[in-house]
Structure formats: structure tokens, C-alpha cells
Amino acid sequence: MAQTETSINIPQLLAVALVGFFAIRWYLNKPPPSSGGSNSSSGSSRGRAVDPAQVAQISAMFPQLDRRSIAWDLHRNGGNVAATSERILTGRGLDNPPPSYQPPLPAQPTEQRSSVAPSAAAGQPDLITRYGLQSRISDKGKEPVRNEEQKRSAWTSDKAARAEGLKKRREDMILEARRKMMEKDAGRA
Amino acid sequence: MNSVASKRLFQEYKHLTTDPPEGITAGPVNEDDLFLWEAMIQGPEGTPYEGGVFPAELKFPKDYPLMPPTMKFQCDIWHPNVYANGVVCISILHPPGDDPNHYEQASERWSPIQSVEKILISVMSMIAEPNDESPANVDAARMWRERRSEFDSRVKADVRKSLGL
Numbered sequence: 001m002a003q004t005e006t007s008i009n010i011p012q013l014l015a016v017a018l019v020g021f022f023a024i025r026w027y028l029n030k031p032p033p034s035s036g037g038s039n040s041s042s043g044s045s046r047g048r049a050v051d052p053a054q055v056a057q058i059s060a061m062f063p064q065l066d067r068r069s070i071a072w073d074l075h076r077n078g079g080n081v082a083a084t085s086e087r088i089l090t091g092r093g094l095d096n097p098p099p100s101y102q103p104p105l106p107a108q109p110t111e112q113r114s115s116v117a118p119s120a121a122a123g124q125p126d127l128i129t130r131y132g133l134q135s136r137i138s139d140k141g142k143e144p145v146r147n148e149e150q151k152r153s154a155w156t157s158d159k160a161a162r163a164e165g166l167k168k169r170r171e172d173m174i175l176e177a178r179r180k181m182m183e184k185d186a187g188r189a
Numbered sequence: 190m191n192s193v194a195s196k197r198l199f200q201e202y203k204h205l206t207t208d209p210p211e212g213i214t215a216g217p218v219n220e221d222d223l224f225l226w227e228a229m230i231q232g233p234e235g236t237p238y239e240g241g242v243f244p245a246e247l248k249f250p251k252d253y254p255l256m257p258p259t260m261k262f263q264c265d266i267w268h269p270n271v272y273a274n275g276v277v278c279i280s281i282l283h284p285p286g287d288d289p290n291h292y293e294q295a296s297e298r299w300s301p302i303q304s305v306e307k308i309l310i311s312v313m314s315m316i317a318e319p320n321d322e323s324p325a326n327v328d329a330a331r332m333w334r335e336r337r338s339e340f341d342s343r344v345k346a347d348v349r350k351s352l353g354l
């Protein structure tokens with residue numbers, strides 16, 4: 001009877017020890033975020049928060065500087081814009097912030113990027129270049145108009161002929177679109 | 190070459206060659222790889238895209254037709270439902286089953302009874318009638334909604350540029 005009791009108690013003791021260990025570990029890891037939890041979003045619990053307006057102010061004067069470096073310097077001198085500008089002007093330069101320093105800066109750089117993105121994407125070559133049709137647009141408007149027959153015929157058992165047919169239909173589509181557009185322009189002029 | 194997917198893609202290619210829908214040309218880039226296609230879609234008439242030709246790449250998964258292909262335009266196309274990188278966002282290209290957000294009907298989404306032809310026709314009508322409820326290109330969607338004339342002239346300029354004019 002006593003023996004069965006002890007054999008049950010050893011695993012139980014182990015389990016309690018394990019749970020206790022994790023509970024203590026959890027408790028020791030927990031405090032920093034939970035103590036700052038009430039106002040951690042503002043960041044004011046750790047030193048003072050950098051005013052994004054001040055960062056923008058200096059960034060406007062010295063656009064070549066990294067905004068994070070500016071924020072870091074302001075963070076360290078207590079938000080003194082004059083001191084930071086003075087420091088930059090005297091050529092001492094700004095220190096690189098530690099990688100962990102990620103101030104909540106407004107999205108000016110991303111804004112720039114999004115306005116640049118469409119024009120960067122606009123670098124696609126036109127269809128004439130893409131399909132190598134330069135040689136076929138020299139005799140303007142002289143492209144024979146394909147008829148319905150040609151359009152929907154052509155399923156051959158020859159693989160190469162099929163590929164050729166598909167290529168031709170693609171190119172004709174582009175050339176015809178171009179020809180029509182030019183006709184429209186001519187009609188308007 | 191003997192897989193279900195290849196057979197089906199070959200069949201669809203044949204059908205699209207012999208009886209192509211108006212304004213659409215499509216087929217494999219190279220018949221040795223039936224899982225990569227190139228399609229050309231004409232800009233629908235009566236829209237700013239009219240007169241344009243828009244090439245797109247279709248990539249099919251190995252388990253096609255159970256799963257849908259992806260489609261990516263190979264040209265600049267300023268459209269609320271096309272991402273800046275050219276990827277098309279349309280319900281027929283979404284995997285089968287119900288939308289977890291209950292946004293789309295299961296019937297609108299991909300299923301094996303759909304086809305390349307149906308995708309291309311759907312994309313053509315999407316070009317004509319953007320759906321600005323779930324825009325892929327937020328800037329284009331905003332311009333389409335708020336500054337339609339600017340949107341139209343931008344699209345028309347892109348079309349002319351694409352034709353080398």
C-alpha cells in the first residue's frame with residue numbers, strides 16, 4: 001500500500017517541479033513588458049519619445065541624413081533640435097543608432113517609394129520591341145489585313161507549324177492594333 | 190506528357206487555336222512545356238483600354254485542372270485589379286472552395302469545369318469593368334474612383350506607348 005503511494009508520488013513530484021520551473025521562468029521573463037505594458041506603445045517608459053515633427057524638421061534641413069540617426073540623436077539629447085542641428089553643422093556627424101532602435105517614424109520614405117514604383121514599373125519595353133517587330137512596321141499600314149479564314153484555321157499535326165502559327169497570330173494582333181491606332185490618328189488629323 | 194494536366198492543356202490549346210474567342214490569342218510559349226502559356230488580350234472596345242493588346246503569362250500547376258493557374262501581365266497595365274508587378278487578382282483564379290472571408294461565391298472561384306478560355310474572357314471583362322471592392326492596385330483604384338478622366342488618359346497613354354506610337 002505504502003509502496004504504491006510512493007510510486008505515484010515520484011512522477012507527481014517531478015511534474016510539480018517541472019511546472020514550477022516553467023512558472024518561475026515565465027514569471028522572470030514577464031516583468032519588463034508587463035510593467036511597461038500600460039504605456040509601452042508611446043515608448044515613454046524608456047527615456048522620452050522622439051517627436052516625429054522634430055525629426056521631419058531636421059530631415060527637411062538635411063535630407064541626405066538617415067532619419068533614424070536623427071531620431072537617435074534627438075532621443076539622446078532629449079529632443080533638442082538646436083543641439084542636433086548644431087552638431088550636424090559643426091561637421092561632427094551623427095552616430096549610427098543601434099539596430100534595436102526603431103523609432104516610430106512617419107512613413108515619408110515609403111510614400112516616396114510608392115509614388116516612384118509605378119514609374120519604375122513603367123520600364124517595360126513596348127510590344128514592338130518585345131516581339132522584335134521593328135522590321136515589320138517600316139512599311140506603314142501596308143500589312144495585309146488578315147481575313148477570318150486565317151484567323152481561325154490552322155490546327156496542324158506538325159508541332160513546328162503550330163508554334164509558327166501561334167507566333168504569327170500574336171504578331172498580327174499587335175501589328176493590327178498598331179495599324180488601327182495609326183489610322184485613327186490619321187483620321188483625327 | 191501523359192499526365193492528365195498535359196492532356197487537358199493540349200486539348201485546351203487545340204480548342205483555342207481552332208475556335209478562338211474574339212480578341213484573344215493563347216498558347217504555350219513552347220510546346221515542350223505545356224505548363225507555361227502566353228496569352229494576348231485585346232483591350233475591350235468602349236473602354237480606355239480599347240486598341241491595346243496586353244500580353245500575359247499563365248503558369249499552370251502540376252495538378253491542373255484541380256488548381257488554377259496564375260496570370261501575370263507582361264506589360265504596364267494600370268488597373269485596380271492588377272498588381273503593380275502585373276499579377277492579376279480575379280476570383281476565377283482563386284483556388285476552389287469557399288472564400289474564408291465569405292467575400293466570393295464558391296461558384297465564382299476556380300473549379301475544374303472552368304478553362305483557360307473562361308479565365309481569359311473573365312479577365313477581359315474585368316479589364317472593362319474593374320471591381321474596386323478588393324483592389325490589387327490601391328492607387329489605381331483610387332484614381333479610377335475619384336479622378337476618372339485622369340485614369341482614362343493614363344491608360345490611353347500606356348496603350349499608345351505599348352504599341353510604339
